[in-house]
Amino acid sequence: MKLCMIGSRGHCGYVFESIAEVPELTLAAVSPGCGDDPSRLLAMAEHAGFHPELHQDWIAMLDKVSPDVVCIDGPFDKHAQMCVEALRRSIPVFCEKPIALTLEDLDRIREAQKNTSARIVSMVGLRYDPAFYQAANMVHAGAIGKIKLIRAQKSYKLGSRPDFYKKRETYGGTIPWVGSHALDWILYFTRDTFRSVTAVQTIEDNRGYGDLEVAALCQFVTRSGILATASIDYLRPSTASSHGDDRVRAAGTEGVIEVANGKIHLINADGEQLITPEPPDRKLFSDFILELAGGRPAIVSNEETFELTRSCLLAREAADTGKQIFF
């Protein structure tokens, strides 16, 4: 199997995290994508033992190399076009989230995907984080009964970021960028989809980061009637021990489960337990590739990828307009 990679603006590091688990996969070629500096991508490739061809033109690369899968991590506002071009060539896509910054672009990707059997997933890798993965499995196995209320939190350090974070057109907004993970946990834990959302966000006190929202809240009801909220911020102090403070709290008819600080806290009829999670039996990139290679299905479907992207964009629209949005 041949892999091509386009760009390295986001989390293409996921590829190298588990590429060794797919020995039949070769990184054949890379393109910086739209004039970005290719050195980071080439250095990561070399560190992983690959010596890919370098193409300036990512479309020409796809045509010349005809890869079996492409990793898309170019400029955020180019994700959609890159996905469409790959899917039109029936190349499976592993794309940085969100795969589109507008609903129109998302529709274009859906349309392109309809005409091919090629798969697409986005890099919402925190579903594969040990504590979240195990907690979701526990919920699916009935540990807290029927979920009634769920909260997800993403809190990041703002740190120092490239200029493209300062403009909505090139960044996409904090709800899609940071909030993707929070919304994905809600969808994953509940195995449900959203019916309605209201959201609020603020760019004040964003330390000169232009359009970047430093905080946002989204409030959902799912189709089955679960109440859900996502809290998203860039307010984690630089002195904190980790980049992110990732959490989920799900309260059900038979118990409450929480993920925080990499641990799982469960209270149900059996009492209280603080659980250190096991390493998951899969990783984001290799899970996808092993499915492509004919193995076990990955835990993220095309439809979930589309639904998550749509949910993020509608939540952002709710925040932008101050209106409740129905899905």
Add this chain to the structure above:
Amino acid sequence: MKLCMIGSRGHCGYVFESIAEVPELTLAAVSPGCGDDPSRLLAMAEHAGFHPELHQDWIAMLDKVSPDVVCIDGPFDKHAQMCVEALRRSIPVFCEKPIALTLEDLDRIREAQKNTSARIVSMVGLRYDPAFYQAANMVHAGAIGKIKLIRAQKSYKLGSRPDFYKKRETYGGTIPWVGSHALDWILYFTRDTFRSVTAVQTIEDNRGYGDLEVAALCQFVTRSGILATASIDYLRPSTASSHGDDRVRAAGTEGVIEVANGKIHLINADGEQLITPEPPDRKLFSDFILELAGGRPAIVSNEETFELTRSCLLAREAADTGKQIFF
């Protein structure tokens, strides 16, 4: 000073928690309020060393005893009438929250209070809880800079409750009853008021409790632009070590502070700290009485009591109607 007490449906125990700190105060008379059984109230009084007169008719009691302050804890739907009758007699009021179950009733109380100098506060005693009290003081002293995002959580055991919890008319709803505390923390920590709210709630899976909402979410923006959310539920498992799981998380421009499990967790430029709070220098009831007696002002004003009640009722209306409400 003479105290009268009406009813014991809620938290009139707050009176006895700190009545000993006001030696000049005597519990002169009690009334069960609207035909309730007086035995609980009488037992509490006796346990505190008082032998009050017992009046069936609470209005006649106010007229006959002319107390210097009245504790109102009758049926929830009678709070407003009881407050109005007391204020019309210029008797200061210490009332179970919410002081009114409708905006019209709240207006009646405001109107009655306008014509007197008598004070009114409601029993939102968790402002005086050691961890919340100290954390709020730290926030007011600048520990996290300017608050951008705040979340408050109330999670209770449902347990076994009297029948009046099963009807909206006699219970008032979970957002006012349980949520009062969450909204009060937000108002107290931010020293701000709300500009808008959307809210959701559910009565499904409420174990036969009629109209009682087992879970609710409220999402606010304050007048100064702070994003705020309250998570409210009766889903705490019976096996949990405490009745309530009370929390606040406030994220500001200079740090993040959290209250949970009775402790304060702070991250700011000075690093991370887990703080065991000191006992507060005041308690809910005696704080109010000592102000009436000419001492230090209590930390809750009439206006805050009205604003909190109004906020709860508007949040409930947002949940009932599915509409965004502007304050």
